[in-house]
Amino acid sequence: MRRKIESLSTTFLSFLRSEASGGVILLICAILAVLIANSPWSESYEHALHTPIAIGLGTFSLKMGLLHWVNDGLMAIFFFLVGLEIKREFLYGELKTKSAMILPVCGALGGMLVPALFYSLLNFGSPTAGGWGIPMATDIAFALGIMTMAARSAPPGLIVFLTALAIVDDLGAIVVIALFYSTDLAWAALLSGLAALAGAFLLNRMKIRFFPAYLVLGLIAWYFFLKAGIHPTIAGVILGFSIPAEKSCKTSMLHRWEKRLHPWSAYLIMPIFALSNAGVEITLASLDFSSPLPWGILAGLFLGKPVGIFGSVYLLHKLGNIDIPGKASPRELAATGMLGGIGFTMSIFIASIAFTDPALLNLAKFSILLASTISAAAGTVIFLMTSRAPASVKSLPQ
Secondary structure (H helix, E strand, C coil): CHHHHCCCCHHHHHHHHHHHHHHHHHHHHHHHHHHHHCCCCHHHHHHHHCCEEEECCHHHCEEEEHHHHHHHHHHHHHHHHHHHHHHHHHHCCCCCCHHHHHHHHHHHHHHHHHHHHHHHHHHCCCCCHHHCCHHHCCCHHHHHHHHHHHCCCCCHHHHHHHHHHHHHHHHHHHHHHHHHCCCCCCHHHHHHHHHHHHHHHHHHHCCCCCHHHHHHHHHHHHHHHHHHCCCCHHHHHHHHHHCCCCCCHHHCHHHHHHHHHHHHHHHHHHHHHHHHHCCCCCCCCCCCCCCHHHHHHHHHHHHHHHHHHHHHHHHHHHHHCCCCHHHCCHHHHHHHHHHCCCCHHHHHHHHHHHCCCHHHHHHHHHHHHHHHHHHHHHHHHHHHHHHHCCHHHCCCCC
């Protein structure tokens, strides 16, 4: 595995190490949050999350609860990094050419549409129907962390495919949040936020490389998006698209800030998000499996993700004669699809927007954790079985 991975680019290797190791910390924080939520400290935990915090001075201050500052403020930095990653992939990475784009893009689309369909069919006409976006997301940190530990014999091309797929998946989730999970729009505030972002793109056009100028415009856009009813993290993504990129990836402003922010995202922002959002109260009274909500999430993540990812890639292979990434076997491709069902971060984030009812949100979070755990276990088992399988079964039928 090590020799194979060494053939990948230094930038991707750095990204992989950060995401994979960050996934371990993310898992520890998620477990810790669940333990606290089911301990004698649960009331203090909830009280701390809803403690109001004001930032700013006088009339220019903004007051929100700690949980909102994490989900609306701190996560904007994470989404800014996602914007940088998406732009880098389209300019320099695995999405640079149409031929390279086709498999991860189609795999991501299949992995978003099929889970949403499964969820919608099970929740049609119910009060939980609006949660259809929850099973559409893949958690790149967890998925890569599991893959690097369980799939030591997996082709490097398959790891790159999963990474590119998860990045396209993130872009899809961002579009879904912007279009379907925003409240009634305040147009004046929205236009003000868009004007600030247009200013950032103008700075790029003028070849200005002074990052504080982009930061100020991004903060203005974030504030006005919050006031407009658009989830403010969207401002972070769009700002990421505006950051200048040179012909050489390693000398660009985009590369420098992506490199600087990766450790902060992996080792601080995401763990704080997990500690704040993964606290699920596990009791018979709070976990209502007579509701279609948990079944929609379980079906979407555990079944819809692998069906959508494997099915779309295999169809392209059969109908378009396109090689499977890394010439992977059917089992390896199926296991990768299973890991796509780990929807922790983005799924919980969408759930927190979709449901204001604490009971429904608690049930949704538990279902996401359960479905992600089952998907991770299933993908791990299949990869381990594949590593022991005879060579005769390790190629796709032609």
